[in-house]
Amino acid sequence: MNFFWVLSAQSIKRYAIVLLAALFAAWFLFLQNILHAPVFSTPDGPKAVYKGEKNIALTFNIGWGDKQASPILETLKNEKITSATFFLSGSWAERHPEIVETIVKEGYEIGILGYAYVDYTDLDDEEIIKDISKAQEAFKKLNVKDIKLLRAPTGHFDKRLLKIGERFGYTVVHWSIDSKDWTNPGVNTIVQNINKANKGDIVLMHASDSAKQTNKALPELIQELRSKDLNFVTVSEMISNSTTKHEEIQ
Structure with a gap:
């Protein structure tokens, strides 16, 4: 017992x-x-936003290439997507001023993707500052004004970039949904990856030449997102009125 x-x-x-x-x-x-507008952050404040509170933000990274950007812009126009955010490397923008002009003319938002497509976690602080400053100068020459957003070129960053971005007056932007389009997994897979998105998600796509299937996937994925009653906004529009939560990053 x-x-x-x-x-x-x-x-x-x-x-x-x-x-x-x-x-x-x-x-x-x-x-x-x-809690809304999730961010990576350091304990003392600088933030990297990766999610908002409502709507959806399509973002496109462009670091190199001549073939994919213009067709993607044409598809967005045909699908009546008037709000999207393009993160451009300064070196690419210098070589394609006419495409940069089209992005601005269509009313899309531009963010900085550094100057050279390098991993910021491999650089020291001064090298990061130099790369961002060089990108700033490139966009200034192209008359692109009021840039507020910065994205780490390879997506890899640490608390140093958060602090450097704050010094420049930029909000560092990551993403909550990765299309993995640069791996060219097939149109259906890209659509499925993005179809996971819901209110507040920031979607990562690419308009560099490595992403050969993105443009083909766009009409279907836009239709799928619209079927969820999601409105397309820029990243700045998404985060402008959001409260935030903090997830510490080392």
């Missing part, structure tokens, strides 16, 4: 631990859902 009660007490203790863990997980998920 005593042996029975020892086993029962151990079982009760084990079940109690499982229950407490479940309650903690549920509380954590609840907090995740009620």
Whole structure:
């Protein structure tokens, strides 16, 4: 009889631990859902936004190539997408001033993707500052004004970039949905990857020449997102009135 009660007490203790863990997980998920505009951040403030509160933001990185950008712009126009954000490397913009002019003319937002397509986590602070400054100068010569957004060229960044971006007056922008279009996985897969998006998501796509299937996927994925009653906005529009939560980044 005593042996029975020892086993029962151990079982009760084990079940109690499982229950407490479940309650903690549920509380954590609840907090995740009620807080908006998620950001990576350092403890003292600089932020990298990767999600908003409502609507959806299509973003396109362009670091190199001559063939894909113009067809993608034409498709967006045909699909009546009037709001999107293009992150351009300064070196690419210098070589394609006519495409940059079209992006501005169509009313799309431009963000900086550095100057050279390099991994900022491999550079020291001064090299990062030099690369961003060089990109600034390139866009200034192209008469592109009021740039507010910065994205790490390869997507890799640390707290140093958050602080440097803040010094320049930029908001560092990441993403919550990755289309993986640069791997050319097939139009259906790109659509499926993006179809996971919902309110507040920032979608990563590419208009560099490595992304050969993005333009073919655009009409279908736009239709899928519209079927969810999502409105297309720029990143700046998405985050302009959002509250934020912080996820520390090293």
